[in-house]
Each structure stands twice: as C-alpha cells, then as structure tokens.
Amino acid sequence: MKDYTASSTIFRQATLDDVEGIAEVLTLSFNHFNEVTFWVYPLLKIGVCQDLRKRIQNNEKENFCLIAVSINNTEGKINQEVLGTVELSFRENYNWAKKEKYAYIANLAVRENCRRQGIASQLLSRCEQIAQENNYSRVYLHVLASNNKARKLYLNNGYTIQQVETDLFSLFVPSQRRLLLTKSL
Numbered sequence: 001m002k003d004y005t006a007s008s009t010i011f012r013q014a015t016l017d018d019v020e021g022i023a024e025v026l027t028l029s030f031n032h033f034n035e036v037t038f039w040v041y042p043l044l045k046i047g048v049c050q051d052l053r054k055r056i057q058n059n060e061k062e063n064f065c066l067i068a069v070s071i072n073n074t075e076g077k078i079n080q081e082v083l084g085t086v087e088l089s090f091r092e093n094y095n096w097a098k099k100e101k102y103a104y105i106a107n108l109a110v111r112e113n114c115r116r117q118g119i120a121s122q123l124l125s126r127c128e129q130i131a132q133e134n135n136y137s138r139v140y141l142h143v144l145a146s147n148n149k150a151r152k153l154y155l156n157n158g159y160t161i162q163q164v165e166t167d168l169f170s171l172f173v174p175s176q177r178r179l180l181l182t183k184s185l
Contacts, residue, residue, distance in 0.1 A: 021082030
C-alpha cells in the first residue's frame with residue numbers, strides 16, 4: 001500500500017510501532033473523562049493497546065488499520081503523532097440463502113484538536129478505495145443515533161441510513177440505539 005501526503009499529514013497503514021498513538025486517540029475519542037474519572041484512562045488504554053496489537057499482528061488481506069500521522073521535523077529529529085485512525089475489514093455474513101461478503105468500517109476517530117480538518121473524510125475515502133480495489137461495491141458502518149457530529153460526517157460523505165437497530169438495551173437507553181449506514185462505491 002502506498003503512502004500519500006496532504007501537507008504535513010501522511011495517511012498510511014498502521015504498524016505495531018503506532019499502537020500507543022492509536023490507542024490514545026481511540027481511548028480519548030470513545031470515552032468521556034473528567035477530573036474524577038481520568039484515573040481509569042491508563043487502564044482503558046492498556047486494554048485498547050492489547051486488542052490493537054492482536055488485530056495489527058493478524059493483519060491479513062481482510063483487515064486494515066489506517067492512520068493519519070503528522071510528521072514534524074524539530075531540530076533535526078522527525079516526530080510523528082497519530083492524528084486519526086480507522087479500521088476496514090472484509091467480513092462474511094451467513095443467511096439461509098447464501099454466504100455474503102461485505103466491507104465494514106469501524107473505529108473512526110480523530111484527535112479532538114484535529115477535528116474539522118478533513119482527516120476523517122480522507123480516512124473514509126481511503127477505506128472506500130481499498131474496498132473498491134478488493135471488488136466490493138458497498139461499505140457499511142454503525143454509528144450511535146445520538147452521535148450527531150458523526151452522523152453528519154457520514155451523511156456528508158455520501159452514506160445513507162439503511163436501518164435503525166434496536167435491541168433490548170437500546171429500548172431502555174435510547175441514546176445507545178445504533179444506525180447501520182451504507183454507501184455504494
């Protein structure tokens with residue numbers, strides 16, 4: 001997979017060396033901490049790191065972890081910071097008629113101070129490109145119905161709501177209701 005550059009940001013496939021930075025972005029993006037609960041951050045990050053290492057080590061042609069990395073040259077030393085991440089996988093679903101394969105996007109996250117700069121859209125675009133290169137004509141993803149900013153991002157990038165998913169938990173906690181979104185490539 002080739003790297004490409006947009007100003008000082010590189011978009012590429014993640015390696016094991018990127019795990020700490022990716023885990024930081026994911027942990028801070030998908031959890032809300034305050035002065036009282038911030039003590040749990042290191043514990044959550046350790047779990048995310050372990051999970052990421054397994055997924056990246058088992059990275060086959062069916063799973064991709066992509067990242068946006070800022071490259072800075074400070075005093076002759078090159079520093080890299082993970083700005084955002086996304087995962088793309090090719091999955092199988094078995095129904096009574098046949099086995100269906102589909103492309104699925106998950107764990108899209110961008111550092112809070114880097115949002116609204118097009119990083120998430122570029123990560124989505126790269127996932128879509130990889131899916132097309134692997135002969136998939138459609139991609140899917142889930143988003144919480146209550147996550148208005150993420151919903152807007154996906155809708156602005158051509159995704160449409162295919163289904164509102166309701167389970168027992170979301171009946172009692174409506175903010176946890178998920179939407180299945182899809183996009184034709």
